[in-house]
C-alpha cells in the first residue's frame with residue numbers, strides 16, 4: 757500500500773516521504789480500515805510515540821496521522837461490534853502506525869460507526885479535537901447544565917467542539933476569537949457579551965462575541981475569576997470591574 761513515513765525527527769515535516777509499505781495485519785481485537793480521510797497534526801513529529809514503541813525501541817519508519825474515517829476491510833481474531841464494509845471513524849494508537857496510509861490497523865474499541873450522512877473528511881477531523889473538548893469539559897471540568905464556560909478560540913478546532921458539546925449539555929458558552937469568526941462561533945452556540953478594548957491586545961482574548969440572546973449577569977461565576985481587563989462593560993450588561 758502507499759503510505760507516508762517519517763524516519764528522521766530532526767527533519768520535521770520536510771522528512772515525510774510517500775513510500776510503499778506492507779498492508780497492516782489485524783491483531784486480536786483489531787480491525788483493518790481502508791482509509792478514506794485522515795487527520796494529521798505536525799506536533800505529532802515531536803511526540804516520543806511517533807519514534808519509539810512502548811519499550812522505547814526505535815520503531816521508524818513510522819506512519820504518522822492518528823485520526824481516520826473509512827471502511828472496515830478485515831476483522832482480527834475475537835473482534836466484536838464492527839463488520840466488514842462498515843463506515844467508521846476514530847483514533848489509532850499513538851504507538852502504532854497511523855492513518856497517512858491506504859490502510860490502518862485499529863483496535864475496534866477506538867472506532868465508532870460513521871453515519872451515512874457524515875462525510876469521511878468530517879469524520880476524520882473530529883476525533884482528537886472532540887476528545888480534547890470532551891475531556892476538558894466533562895472529565896476535568898465536570899460540567900453541569902446551567903454552568904458557564906469560556907471557550908477561547910470558539911471558532912477553532914477544539915473551541916468549536918467545546919462550544920457545541922457545552923451547549924448540548926445545557927451550559928452557557930462565552931466565546932472569544934477574531935471578529936471575522938464571530939458568526940461562526942454564534943452559530944455553534946456561543947453566547948456572549950462585549951469586552952473592553954484593553955483586552956484585545958497581547959495574549960488576551962481579541963474580542964468577545966456579542967449576542968442579544970442572553971445577558972451576562974454580574975453574579976455570573978464564570979466571569980468572577982477573570983482578570984480585570986477581561987471583564988466587559990456594555991450598556992445592556994453592566995459588569996463592574998474589580
Ligand SMILES: NC(=O)c1ccc[n+]([C@@H]2O[C@H](COP(=O)([O-])OP(=O)(O)OC[C@H]3O[C@@H](n4cnc5c(N)ncnc54)[C@H](OP(=O)(O)O)[C@@H]3O)[C@@H](O)[C@H]2O)c1
Pocket residue numbers: 884885886888908909910911912913914915932933934937958959960961962963
Ligand atoms: N486540535 C486538537 O485536536 C488539539 C488537541 C489537543 C490540544 N490542542 C490545543 O488546543 C489549542 C487550540 O488548538 P486548535 O486545534 O483548536 O487550534 P485552531 O483550530 O487554530 O483554533 C484556535 C482558535 O483560537 C483563535 N485565537 C488565537 N489566539 C487568540 C486570542 N488571543 N484570543 C482569542 N482567540 C484566539 C484562533 O484564531 P485565528 O486562527 O484567527 O488566529 C483560532 O480560531 C492549542 O493550544 C492546541 O495545541 C488541540
